[in-house]
Amino acid sequence: MTPAAGLGLKPQHYAEALAATDQGLWFEVHPENYMSAGGPRLSALAEIRQNHPLSLHGVGLSLAADADPDPEHLSALRKLVDRFEPFVVSEHLAWSSHRGIHQPDLLPFPRTHVALARIAGSISRMQDALGRRVLIENPSLYLPLTGHDLDETDFLATLVSRTGCGLLVDVNNVFVSASNLGYGAEAYLDALPAEAIGEIHLAGHGPDEGGSGLLIDTHGAPVAEAVWTLFERLIDRIGPRPTLIERDDDVPAFAVLMAERARAQVLLEAGASTHV
Structure with missing residues (x-):
């Protein structure tokens, strides 16, 4: 069966998501929005899960920080994983907290051998706590950093080989970073x-309003045409x-997102015909 396209689930779309009957449709949520003992959001997600597969896409574990992942966060995430049985759990190759101070962003870091060992350890702790393989997403980058020992693709591939994790490839992140930093x-x-790529993200971007370029x-x-082109090229490979x-x-509106989802599904099915 051809892997299907899904949507990020938003509260304003709960009713339409619950009613949707499109074959293969799945939804992704940020687990941090559902780490509660109860409430209407959790109840809505449980209803939708009866009809559709789920993916949990974390934003708060700060895997690239210079500290171990928060055990309380991992425990809460494990409870969601056990309850909703998502087909994918993922997190970002970034950091957002330091010594108890939390930043409202996913921040970059120098890709050193020291950072590689530390992040591999954090990913292994995450996988051990959840009892499953996780996917790691490539970041969006805006300015060059100094002090790198490895290219980003080598860094990701080494994380895969050391930990057994997989990759979530955000094609829009690749396009944005390549444009900002000047690579292909x-x-x-x-x-x-x-073989490590377990999920793909497609999203939109825009110019910096400050005029920086x-x-x-x-x-x-909406997903930009250049990102669609990269996506089709990736699926071909x-x-x-x-x-x-x-x-x-x-x-x-939900229908607008479903139209983008339909375009992705067409490309997935076309890609499947060339990889039989």
């Missing part, structure tokens, strides 16, 4: 280990993978 998005995607990973616009239409700002 195609070469980046070609360098990723195909940077592209910003806004998740507040690796075959179809579960693919998410990700929209977190200026969220349109």
Whole structure:
């Protein structure tokens, strides 16, 4: 069966998501929004899970921080995993907390051998706590950092080999980072280990309103044509993978997102025909 396309689930779309009958449709949520003992959001998610598979996409574990993942956070995440049995659990290659101070962003770090060992340890702790393999997402980058020992694709591939984790490839992140830092998005995607890729994200971006010339990973616009082109090229190489239409700002009507989801599904099915 061809891997299907899904949508990021938003509260304003709960009723439509529950009623949707499209074959293969799945939904992804940030688990941090559902780490509670009860309430209407958790109840709605339980209803939707009866009809559709779920993916949990974490934003709060700060795997690239210089500290172990928060055990309380991992415990709460394990409870959600046990209850909803998601087909994918993922997190970001970034940090957002330091010594108890939390930043409202996913921040970069120098890709040193020391950082590699530390992050591999954090991923292993996460996988041990959840009792399953997780996927790690490539970041969006805006300015060059100094002090790197490894290219990002080598860093990701080494994390895969050391921990057994998989990759969540955000094609929009690749396009944004490549534009901002001046490298080839195609070469980046070609360098990723195909067998490790367990999910793909597609999202929108926009120009920096300050006039810097940077592209910003806004998740507040339709998927750009250049990102669709990269996605099709990636699928041609690796075959179809579960693919998410990700929209977190200026969220349109459910039908608009479903139209983007349908476009992704067509490309996944076309890719499947060439990887029989």
